[in-house]
Amino acid sequence: MDELTPGAAAVPAPARPATDTGDAGNRPAAAASDPADDWPAGGGLIPASRVPGSRLPAVAAAADFAVLPVGAVEWHGPHLPLGTDLILAEGFARESAGAHRGVLFPPVAYAACPGQTRPWPGTVAIRPEVAVGYLCDVIEGIVAAGFPRLLLVNGHDANMSTVRAAMEWVSGRRRASLLLVNWFQLVTPEETAALWGDRPARGHGGAYETSGVLGFDPEAVRLDATTDLPPRPRLATGHPYVLVESRPDPWQGWSGHVSMASESAGRRVRELAAARLRDVVDAWLAAPLPGPPGTAPPSDGGVEAAPPAGETDGGPSPDGPDTAPRSGAASGARPTRGEEQDDG
Secondary structure, three states: OOOOOOOOOOOOOOOOOOOOOOOOHOOOOOOOOOHHHHOOOOOOEEEEEOOOOHHHHHHHHHHHEEEEEEEOOOOOOOOOOOHHHHHHHHHHHHOOOOOOEEOOOOOOOOOOOOOOOOOOOOOOOHHHHHHHHHHHHHHHHHHOOOOEEEEEEEEEEEEHHHHHHHHHHOOOEEOOOEEEEEEHHHOOHHHHHHHHHOOOOOOOOOOOHHHHHHHHHHHHHHHHHHOOOOOOOOOOOOOOOOOOOOOOOOOOOOOOOOHOOOOOHHHHHHHHHHHHHOOOHHHHOOOOOOOOOOOOOOOOOOOOOOOOOOOOOOOOOOOOOOOOOOOOOOOOOOOOOOOOOOOO
């Protein structure tokens, strides 16, 4: 019994409701609702954060896929919010379902950031090896919760390598189909040139990214906070390349012709990229799920090799390794043309 503060009156315990035991054993159990009723009619997304634990198995079984936005908290210039990459990743993720049933997981907010933006105020960067290990755990946790299909919608260029490395690791431990889509690449350079002309628009904090944010959250943008900072021209070659430098000139943690950005252009970017994201999701969901991991091709004697320790269809074995890769030097998406820090 808790001690009473001197002078305080005891608070009587609330009365317990009477229990009717007369015919409780004969009452029919309440009918379980159809898990499909959790989604809007015609498909859409429901937030994972609001799925009760008791409903998780049924929701996971009824879902076509899960969605994980991946962004960053990073300086994008005086005109854009620190959450630019999150606004874009979450915004496009919310438009990914179309007629399918998806479950939207809370976004990965913190990421490895390039040396070009780490010194600038508001950039919250984590080490690449930490980012890869963290993403391994997050992705595997979602798959283990019953979602073998996971779409990752990216809004931050540096995530392409770390997320890819984590996806590769998880796919060797769990039966999973993991799809990574970078919103920035869903609108072609030819289309951005049609919107903004010959001046470069696709740089970090430039007209393309700024317009994208205006398309989702115009109140978050302050176009009057700065003037144009024309970026350095790209290399004079049409061949693919990835160029990483400490600090290009001109550069203020961003560069671009922000005077070209507009809400109308942002709405067009949002329309194009979202439609193409849904096309990708449609094609992905139409394909069959892969087989389980951890098996090698049959040997000459037709005997299948045993899976490596710790790698099973149901997750790590109790005695096997459970360690995510430590290296952040991972394969990234191959550029379709020469790109220098091509997105946020």
